[in-house]
Amino acid sequence: xxxxxxxxxxxxxxxxxxxxxxxxxxxxxxxxxxxxxxxxxxxxxxxxxxxxxxxxxxxxxxxxxxxxxxxxxxxxxxxxxxxxxxxxxxxxxxxxxxxxxxxxxxxxxxxxxxxxxxxxxxxxxxxxxxxxxxxxxxxxxxxxxxxxxxxxxxxxxxxxxxxxxxxxxxxxxxxxxxxxxxxxxxxxxxxxxxxxxxxxxxxxxxxxxxxxxxxxxxxxxxxxxxxxxxxxxxxxxxxxxxxxxxxxxxxxxxxxxxxxxxxxxxxxxxxxxxxxxxxxxxxxxxxxxxxx
Numbered sequence: 200x201x202x203x204x205x206x207x208x209x210x211x212x213x214x215x216x217x218x219x220x221x222x223x224x225x226x227x228x229x230x231x232x233x234x235x236x237x238x239x240x241x242x243x244x245x246x247x248x249x250x251x252x253x254x255x256x257x258x259x260x261x262x263x264x265x266x267x268x269x270x271x272x273x274x275x276x277x278x279x280x281x282x283x284x285x286x287x288x289x290x291x292x293x294x295x296x297x298x299x300x301x302x303x304x305x306x307x308x309x310x311x312x313x314x315x316x317x318x319x320x321x322x323x324x325x326x327x328x329x330x331x332x333x334x335x336x337x338x339x340x341x342x343x344x345x346x347x348x349x350x351x352x353x354x355x356x357x358x359x360x361x362x363x364x365x366x367x368x369x370x371x372x373x374x375x376x377x378x379x380x381x382x383x384x385x386x387x388x389x390x391x392x393x394x395x396x397x398x399x400x401x402x403x404x405x406x407x408x409x410x411x412x413x414x415x416x417x418x419x420x421x422x423x424x425x426x427x428x429x430x431x432x433x434x435x436x437x438x439x440x441x442x443x444x445x446x447x448x449x450x451x452x453x454x455x456x457x458x459x460x461x462x463x464x465x466x467x468x469x470x471x472x473x474x475x476x477x478x479x480x481x482x483x484x485x486x487x488x489x490x491x
């Protein structure tokens with residue numbers, strides 16, 4: 200559990216917070232993982248976006264907890280999962296965190312639901328663990344050049360600064376609230392879907408010792424998320440691709456993934472952006488509860 204000094208300020212009714220300890224032995228770069236649990240039924244795992252955490256799904260979890268046992272993971276180094284000095288934050292390392300959740304809790308018949316970066320990890324974890332995964336819902340997969348830098352001029356400036364040698368670590372550690380608000384709202388059509396208490400929670404997490412290093416490493420490892428697309432055809436479970444009409448991906452990006460996953464269902468959400476879990480949790484809940 201997070202310490203009293205690092206406890207989330209947002210409570211989602213019906214959820215409890217848990218941790219998974221690092222495995223003994225050679226896995227020295229592993230840290231403790233934190234996740235939220237709620238509900239009853241077949242297991243459903245939620246994987247969040249870049250620069251967010253399990254509370255990203257605060258509005259979705261109550262809508263699906265009557266149908267599923269929900270596990271919302273803080274990806275390695277993010278949210279309240281442990282920050283391990285020197286750890287990697289490329290796609291294989293983050294995927295290993297997802298797979299630890301599935302294997303350490305011995306989950307089977309799992310529905311993997313990921314948004315953005317989490318969508319990529321849902322697909323690649325499903326490719327690795329076909330015997331455990333029942334279905335994948337991949338929302339606005341973050342697997343194209345540019346990523347969040349496509350959202351606005353201010354996002355391009357900030358991401359470029361974070362990636363610049365020398366000053367990058369300094370830029371990554373400076374997050375003025377108005378700037379973070381503008382960047383995240385660039386992923387929304389309905390700007391009011393970014394609630395102030397959630398923004399405050401993200402900024403609080405961003406102040407954890409070592410977090411700027413994690414944030415910079417995630418942006419530096421964007422090419423590994425793009426490369427992970429090569430794994431999509433290995434997924435044996437049914438896949439549902441969901442895109443916001445105004446997502447940062449282009450029609451060509453979406454078509455490329457449809458071509459890699461020709462059997463996948465496809466939904467485009469009108470008047471929605473990149474953060475559908477914030478903007479249209481009702482739609483995601485409807486898709487998930489219909490196949491529970």
